Amino acid sequence: MEAARPLALERKLYEDVAERVALLIEQKTLRPGERIPSVRAMSAQQRVSVSTVLQAYLLLENRGLIETRPQSGHYVRVRARELPAEPRMSRPPTSTTRVTVSDLVARVYGATRDPHIVPLGAAYPSADVLPTERLNRLMAQVARRAGRRAMAYDAPPGCPELRRQIARRALTAGCTIAPDEIVTTSGAMEALHLALRAVADAGDTIAIETPTYYGVLQLIETLGMRALEIPTHPRDGLHLDALETALKQFRVKAVLATPNFNNPLGSLMPDAHKARLVQLLGRREVPLIEDDIYGDLHFGPERPRAARAFDRDGLVLLCASFSKTIAPGYRVGWCAPGRFRERVERLKFMHSVATATLPQMAIAAFLDQGGYDRHLRALRRNLAAQVRRYAEAVSEHFPRGTRLTRPAGGFVLWVELPAGVSALEVHSRALSRGISVAPGPIFSAKQRFANFVRVNCGHPWSDEISRAVATLGRLAAEAAT
Amino acid sequence: MEAARPLALERKLYEDVAERVALLIEQKTLRPGERIPSVRAMSAQQRVSVSTVLQAYLLLENRGLIETRPQSGHYVRVRARELPAEPRMSRPPTSTTRVTVSDLVARVYGATRDPHIVPLGAAYPSADVLPTERLNRLMAQVARRAGRRAMAYDAPPGCPELRRQIARRALTAGCTIAPDEIVTTSGAMEALHLALRAVADAGDTIAIETPTYYGVLQLIETLGMRALEIPTHPRDGLHLDALETALKQFRVKAVLATPNFNNPLGSLMPDAHKARLVQLLGRREVPLIEDDIYGDLHFGPERPRAARAFDRDGLVLLCASFSKTIAPGYRVGWCAPGRFRERVERLKFMHSVATATLPQMAIAAFLDQGGYDRHLRALRRNLAAQVRRYAEAVSEHFPRGTRLTRPAGGFVLWVELPAGVSALEVHSRALSRGISVAPGPIFSAKQRFANFVRVNCGHPWSDEISRAVATLGRLAAEAAT
Numbered sequence: 001m002e003a004a005r006p007l008a009l010e011r012k013l014y015e016d017v018a019e020r021v022a023l024l025i026e027q028k029t030l031r032p033g034e035r036i037p038s039v040r041a042m043s044a045q046q047r048v049s050v051s052t053v054l055q056a057y058l059l060l061e062n063r064g065l066i067e068t069r070p071q072s073g074h075y076v077r078v079r080a081r082e083l084p085a086e087p088r089m090s091r092p093p094t095s096t097t098r099v100t101v102s103d104l105v106a107r108v109y110g111a112t113r114d115p116h117i118v119p120l121g122a123a124y125p126s127a128d129v130l131p132t133e134r135l136n137r138l139m140a141q142v143a144r145r146a147g148r149r150a151m152a153y154d155a156p157p158g159c160p161e162l163r164r165q166i167a168r169r170a171l172t173a174g175c176t177i178a179p180d181e182i183v184t185t186s187g188a189m190e191a192l193h194l195a196l197r198a199v200a201d202a203g204d205t206i207a208i209e210t211p212t213y214y215g216v217l218q219l220i221e222t223l224g225m226r227a228l229e230i231p232t233h234p235r236d237g238l239h240l241d242a243l244e245t246a247l248k249q250f251r252v253k254a255v256l257a258t259p260n261f262n263n264p265l266g267s268l269m270p271d272a273h274k275a276r277l278v279q280l281l282g283r284r285e286v287p288l289i290e291d292d293i294y295g296d297l298h299f300g301p302e303r304p305r306a307a308r309a310f311d312r313d314g315l316v317l318l319c320a321s322f323s324k325t326i327a328p329g330y331r332v333g334w335c336a337p338g339r340f341r342e343r344v345e346r347l348k349f350m351h352s353v354a355t356a357t358l359p360q361m362a363i364a365a366f367l368d369q370g371g372y373d374r375h376l377r378a379l380r381r382n383l384a385a386q387v388r389r390y391a392e393a394v395s396e397h398f399p400r401g402t403r404l405t406r407p408a409g410g411f412v413l414w415v416e417l418p419a420g421v422s423a424l425e426v427h428s429r430a431l432s433r434g435i436s437v438a439p440g441p442i443f444s445a446k447q448r449f450a451n452f453v454r455v456n457c458g459h460p461w462s463d464e465i466s467r468a469v470a471t472l473g474r475l476a477a478e479a480a481t
Numbered sequence: 482m483e484a485a486r487p488l489a490l491e492r493k494l495y496e497d498v499a500e501r502v503a504l505l506i507e508q509k510t511l512r513p514g515e516r517i518p519s520v521r522a523m524s525a526q527q528r529v530s531v532s533t534v535l536q537a538y539l540l541l542e543n544r545g546l547i548e549t550r551p552q553s554g555h556y557v558r559v560r561a562r563e564l565p566a567e568p569r570m571s572r573p574p575t576s577t578t579r580v581t582v583s584d585l586v587a588r589v590y591g592a593t594r595d596p597h598i599v600p601l602g603a604a605y606p607s608a609d610v611l612p613t614e615r616l617n618r619l620m621a622q623v624a625r626r627a628g629r630r631a632m633a634y635d636a637p638p639g640c641p642e643l644r645r646q647i648a649r650r651a652l653t654a655g656c657t658i659a660p661d662e663i664v665t666t667s668g669a670m671e672a673l674h675l676a677l678r679a680v681a682d683a684g685d686t687i688a689i690e691t692p693t694y695y696g697v698l699q700l701i702e703t704l705g706m707r708a709l710e711i712p713t714h715p716r717d718g719l720h721l722d723a724l725e726t727a728l729k730q731f732r733v734k735a736v737l738a739t740p741n742f743n744n745p746l747g748s749l750m751p752d753a754h755k756a757r758l759v760q761l762l763g764r765r766e767v768p769l770i771e772d773d774i775y776g777d778l779h780f781g782p783e784r785p786r787a788a789r790a791f792d793r794d795g796l797v798l799l800c801a802s803f804s805k806t807i808a809p810g811y812r813v814g815w816c817a818p819g820r821f822r823e824r825v826e827r828l829k830f831m832h833s834v835a836t837a838t839l840p841q842m843a844i845a846a847f848l849d850q851g852g853y854d855r856h857l858r859a860l861r862r863n864l865a866a867q868v869r870r871y872a873e874a875v876s877e878h879f880p881r882g883t884r885l886t887r888p889a890g891g892f893v894l895w896v897e898l899p900a901g902v903s904a905l906e907v908h909s910r911a912l913s914r915g916i917s918v919a920p921g922p923i924f925s926a927k928q929r930f931a932n933f934v935r936v937n938c939g940h941p942w943s944d945e946i947s948r949a950v951a952t953l954g955r956l957a958a959e960a961a962t
Contacts, residue, residue, distance in 0.1 A: 102827050109830060113636050127629035136631050139624040139839060143617045148608035150617050153809045155594050186667050186812075186833040193832060202683050202705065218831045224683065328634045329838035331667075346583050349590060350699045351674060352667040356837045357810035358620060 013048055014301070017056035018063075020046075025065055025076055032078045036066060039074075055301045062299035063406055064388040083395050087403045087416040089239060090210045092229035092448065094246065102221065104424075104442045105214050107431070118468040121436030123263055123412050124328050125458040129382045131366070131375050135327055138369075139362040150358050156348040158184030158334075159360035165367035166334050173295055174309030175318065177336045183344050184334045184355045188293045188321035189215055191335035194351065195317040196256065198343040199287040200225055204253035207246060209238055211414070211443035211452070213263045216256060216291070220445070227445035228252060234405045234414065237262055237269035240276055247284060254287045260304045261294035264414040264443055264454040266387075266407020268298075271305055278310040285315065287340070292320045293333075294410040296376055299384040304409075314339030322363050324410075325379060326372075330359040383411045383457070390457040393466060397473025399480045411458045417451040421479045426453060429475050435468045494529055495782070498537035499544075501527075506546055506557050513559045517547060520555075536782045543780035544887060545869035564876050568884045568897040570720060571691045573710035573929065577731065583702065585905075585923045586695050588912070599949040602917030604744055604893050605809050606939040610863045612847070612856050616808055619850075620843040631839050637829040639665025639815075640841035646848035647815050654776055655790030656799065658817045664825050665815045665836045669774045669802035670696055672816035675832065676798040677737065679824040680768040681706055685734035688727060690719050692895065692924035692933070694744045697737060697772070701926070708926035709733060715886045715895065718743055718750035721757055728765060735768045741785045742775035745895040745924055745935040747868075747888020749779075755788040763794045768821070773801045774814075777857055779890040780865040795820030803844050805891075806860060807853075811840040864892045864938070871938040874947060878954025880961045892939045898932040902960045907934060910956050916949045 021042075024030045037045065042053045057074055060066045067077045108121045119126075143150060157163065163179040170177040185191040192215075200206060202224030208216065210229035220227050228250055231239040238257055246252065259269035259277070269277070281288050292306050308316040317340055321333030332355065337344040348354075366372060387407055394404055394415055401418035417423060427439040440452030453472070459465060502523075505511045518526065523534045538555055541547045548558045589602045624631060638644065644660040651658040666672040673696075681687060683705030689697065691710035701708050709731055712720040719738055727733065740750035740758070750758070762769050773787050789797040798821055802814030813836065818825040829835075847853060871894055875885055882899035898904060908920035921933030934953070940946060 102831075105830075106823075106827055109636060122634075124634060127632040130632050132629055132632050136624045136627060139631070140621040143620040143624060146617060148613055149810070150620070151608040151611050151613050151808045151810050153603075153605060153804075155590060186837070187835075189831070190833045197703070215831065215834070218827075222678070222828065222831050323634075323834075327632045329630070329632050329835070331833065331835060331837040342587075346587055346699075347703065349586075350583075350670070350696065350703050352671045352812065352833070353696070353804075354668075354810070354812065356667070356812040356840050358840065359837050 014052045014055040014059065017042070017046055017048060017053060018059045021056065021060055022065055030076050032076050034076050036074045036076060059300045062384040064391065083391055084402050084404045086405055087234050087414060087452070089231055089233040091231050092210045092444070092446065094249070101214055101217050101442045101445070101447065104439065105218060108436065108438050108442065116434060118435045118464060119459060120455050120465070120468060120472070121438050123454070123456045123458065125324060125379070125383070125411060126460060128460050129379055129458070130327060131371065134371065135362060135366055138365045139358065142361045142365055143358055146358060146361060152357065153354040154357040154360065155354055156183055156345045158355050159357065159364060161368070162332070162360045162364035163334075165364050169367065170336070172303045173292065174305035175336075177318070181336050181338070181341055182334050183337065183341070183348050184332065184360055185348060186331045186333065186352055186355050187323055188291065188319050188333040190351060191319035191321065191333045192216060192256070192289060192291060193219055194344045194347045195289045195319055195335055195337060195340070196220070196223060196225070196254070197347055198317070198337060198340040199289070200253040205250055207243060207252045207255045209257050209262050211264055211440070211449055213258070214442040217442070217445055229445055232262065232265065232267065234265045234267055235408070236273060237265070237267040238273070238277065240273055240280065243277070244280055247280070247286065252286055254289055255281060256289040256291065258291040258294065259307045260292055261297065261408060261410035263294065263410060264412050264438070266405050266410050266412060266414070268304055268408035269307070274305065274307040275310045278307050278316065282311070282313045282315055288316045290316055290318050292318060293324050295320065296325050297380055297383060297411065298409040299380065300408060308336070311338065317344070325376060326363060326366060330363060331356070332359050332363045382460070386459070386461060387411060387413060387457045389461045390455060390469065393469040394455065394473065397470045399473070399477040401480070402476070411456065413455040413457060415453050415455060417453065417476050418480045419451060421451045421476055423449070423451055423453045425479055426472065426475050430472055433471055435471060437472060495533045495536040495540065498523070498527055498529060498534060499540045502537065502541055503546055511557050513557050515557050517555045517557060540781045543865040545872065564872055565879075565883050565885050567886055568715050568895060568933070570712050570714040572712050573691045573925070573927065575727065575730070577686050577707040577709045582695055582698050582923045582926070582928065585920065586699060589917065589919050589923065597915060599916045599945060600940060601936050601946070601949060601953070602919050604935070604937045604939065606805060606860070606864070606892060607941060609941050610860055610939070611808060612852065615852065616843060616847055619846045620839065623842045623846055624839055627839060627842060633838065634835045635838040635841065636835055637664055637826045639663075639836050640838065640845060642849070643813070643841045643845035644815075646845050650848065651817070653784045654773065655786035658799070662817050662819070662822055663815050664818065664822070664829050665813065665841055666829060667812045667814065667833055667836050668804050669772065669800055669814040671832060672800035672802065672814045673697060673737070673770060673772060674700055675825045675828045676770045676800055676816055676818060676821070677701070677704060677706070677735070678828055679798070679818060679821040680770070681734040686731055688724060688733045688736045690738050690743050692745055692921070692930055694739070694772075695923040698923070698926055710926055713743065713746065713748065715746045715748055716889070717754060718746070718748040719754070719758065721754055721761065724758070725761055728761070728767065733767055735770055736762060737770040737772065739772040739775065740788045741773055742778065742889060742891035744775065744891060745893050745919070747886050747891050747893060747895065749785055749889035750788070752786055755786065756791045759788050759791040759797065763792070763796055766796065769797045771797055771799050773799060774805050775891040776801065777806050778861055778864060778892065780861065781889060789817070792819065798825070806857060807844060807847060811844060812837065813840050813844045863941070867940070867942060868892060868894060868938045870942045871936060871950065874950040875936065875954065878951045880954070880958040882961070883957070892937065894936040894938060896934050896936060898934065898957050899961045900932060902932045902957055904930070904932055904934045906960055907953065907956050911953055914952055916952060918953060
């Protein structure tokens with residue numbers, strides 16, 4: 001943590017600069033199409049280095065506020081002003097809930113099997129932006145060479161090469177994790193499942209962000225646990241004062257959160273919040289299950305730290321996978337369970353004995369051969385551009401009164417439709433027109449967010465998707481009248 | 482079921498013949514080394530066809546009672562008489578139990594990670610008897626050709642080609658299963674897990690065989706369910722009268738059993754028992770979770786039917802995998818959940834979203850390309866020979882008073898040490914000498930079977946294994962005095 005301070009300071013600097021420029025745009029001091037101060041000028045004005053300004057401008061570009069014109073400089077994007085306002089902080093009623101979202105989820109997810117349905121529902125990146133050829137080739141290579149090893153159970157904690165690679169990469173998230181702490185899993189869902197079961201039992205209360213990924217809600221539902229929804233801000237994530245109050249009021253057994261790019265919000269919890277969160281929970285010995293599957297998909301210039309980076313008590317169970325960045329279908333994830341390592345390892349054995357050997361070896365080879373960082377840079381650029389493109393289309397086609405998140409990473413948009421519009425109705429009408437979209441209520445244990453939809457932006461923009469977003473907007477507008 | 486009758490009749494015939502010859506050997510009417518009546522003579526004597534006698538002799542050969550000498554005929558095996566008596570039927574106390582075997586299991590299973598330990602513990606077949614080269618080559622081929630499909634979530638119910646192949650092969654177990662009923666899983670453990678959760682909740686009572694596979698006990702433990710151990714015979718499996726009594730006495734929520742080659746017993750429930758079992762449960766609407774992972778590994782000439790073959794109510798959830806016959810490390814299994822299909826499919830999504838795509842495709846290709854039956858014939862021959870060889874070594878080296886199962890399939894031996902010998906002690910002394918063996922108590926919810934060990938015979942006989950079995954015998958003898 002000591003060593004991380006200068007970095008954090010630098011981040012603060014360029015975020016400040018970006019924030020100031022964003023404000024100028026917001027207040028129309030800088031208008032759409034207008035040139036913004038050159039990097040050099042801004043550097044002099046703000047008394048920061050040229051590289052800090054460059055980072056600030058990159059951030060603004062990724063947020064879709066400015067654009068670079070070659071040989072000419074940076075300009076306020078023409079369409080940027082058209083983006084509707086952001087949704088407000090969620091304010092769930094303060095009580096725990098038994099969860100029941102499975103029926104709805106089954107419908108949304110079932111749609112992924114049908115190639116004729118436009119995939120704005122389930123959140124996954126298209127194979128077009130993934131290292132398809134390269135990874136499959138590596139898999140073929142690994143399979144040809146693995147011999148007997150491919151056949152044997154890769155008993156928990158799992159493939160040593162992969163665990164070593166994961167430990168190395170954890171540094172980018174500010175975490176020092178020993179390969180021996182890591183347990184590999186069949187994707188992050190299994191990791192979250194094991195983590196939840198390692199720290200809590202049926203009947204226990206789990207505090208979560210709201211909205212939150214429906215897979216987590218289903219998990220809590222199926223394990224007979226109770227969900228306590230904590231107010232969550234679309235930019236900053238978990239509202240820590242609210243969490244602190246809840247911790248006093250309820251016997252919270254664990255917190256499960258996605259500080260980096262909550263799905264569906266795309267929120268990014270600032271480092272200071274992460275530190276406070278870990279401290280808050282550490283004082284009470286409440287474990288934090290941290291879902292960091294989107295952490296590598298930041299639009300800002302730097303990989304955000306995991307909350308785990310601030311943990312000194314072994315109370316943070318860090319879960320992630322390669323499903324959002326390399327290959328959903330390979331089903332390779334992991335958990336670094338801190339002091340719960342042994343329990344998670346045993347649960348893994350009970351769950352599925354072992355993770356498939358060859359997919360782990362292929363992912364480890366991909367990580368080892370150095371293409372991952374290059375791939376991530378391209379992937380982030382693509383996803384940031386896609387999210388921007390989808391957001392513009394939503395702005396264009398959705399009815400007045402629609403609100404829209406500004407995700408700081410990941411690849412989903414959280415769209416608040418005008419009050420009174422039923423997302424469930426929009427969802428089912430869209431499905432009958434061959435378009436899948438995720439309705440808001442599945443992101444809440446209490447099936448709130450009745451007028452929200454989540455839009456998956458994991459697929460490259462195309463005419464078909466353009467038409468689908470326009471249709472969604474029309475359906476929302478019809479439902480609004 | 483109508484069509485199956487002649488087959489069942491034929492099976493009855495050769496089993497009768499085999500039984501009669503076995504009795505002659507048992508009573509020393511036919512002595513070790515002596516020639517037994519020729520196929521032709523026996524056919525005339527018993528008024529059955531030549532082919533029935535051939536099947537009977539094959540069965541006896543696989544059981545290790547007789548041997549074929551080329552150009553000469555069939556002989557009573559010289560060592561056959563040395564095999565000690567079989568263990569008796571298990572007689573558990575009649576009460577339900579909360580289960581706690583995980584600590585012990587972790588030690589047994591942990592040993593599989595160490596290549597220097599002689600692997601008589603965990604039950605898995607060596608890569609030497611598996612289609613290692615062929616399958617890995619298929620995997621490489623599939624990976625090179627799969628393109629985008631390899632990258633995508635293979636959403637439940639899972640890979641269509643694989644489900645079609647599984648449905649086709651289910652016929653050999655007497656089952657007609659639609660591909661659409663099947664849900665693919667990460668191995669049979671996940672299938673059993675999903676099946677258990679689909680039919681029962683924490684606190685519910687599950688009737689099981691005793692001894693039973695420790696993975697199942699752990700599952701019941703971790704799901705907070707209660708186990709009700711039913712007396713089980715080392716040859717016939719579940720004692721149905723005892724089960725019927727238990728069903729009257731307790732609110733049994735489901736039965737979980739392995740009619741074909743219970744692990745560790747190697748018992749084979751006769752068809753008539755299977756029919757009665759299904760009927761017994763059907764009348765009470767109690768689901769049967771049938772674990773059939775060893776079904777393809779019969780030593781007798783015919784693939785035994787699954788209990789599911791007798792089910793007309795959709796109450797049998799048939800679970801299996803390719804981990805015991807093709808590749809443990811590929812982690813491909815399945816569940817045909819009958820009327821619980823939808824629930825199992827949803828649970829699968831919650832557990833791990835999807836099964837890894839490429840391993841499923843590789844297994845499907847292997848099944849499709851017709852090598853599976855040929856492979857199975859060789860595998861069964863190898864395993865039967867290995868089990869026989871291990872059994873002989875146990876007979877030779879273990880102390881007087883040892884009892885030994887006669888598995889009808891699979892690849893484990895269940896060894897009853899003389900009364901008073903602590904299997905846990907033998908286990909830990911063996912481990913300190915670099916030998917893993919599974920101690921009896923982990924096969925019981927009540928940690929009974931204090932003087933039993935299970936010996937994995939999945940590895941080809943070798944000097945190292947020979948020495949290890951001799952060491953085990955010596956340790957058991959020391960503990961007996």
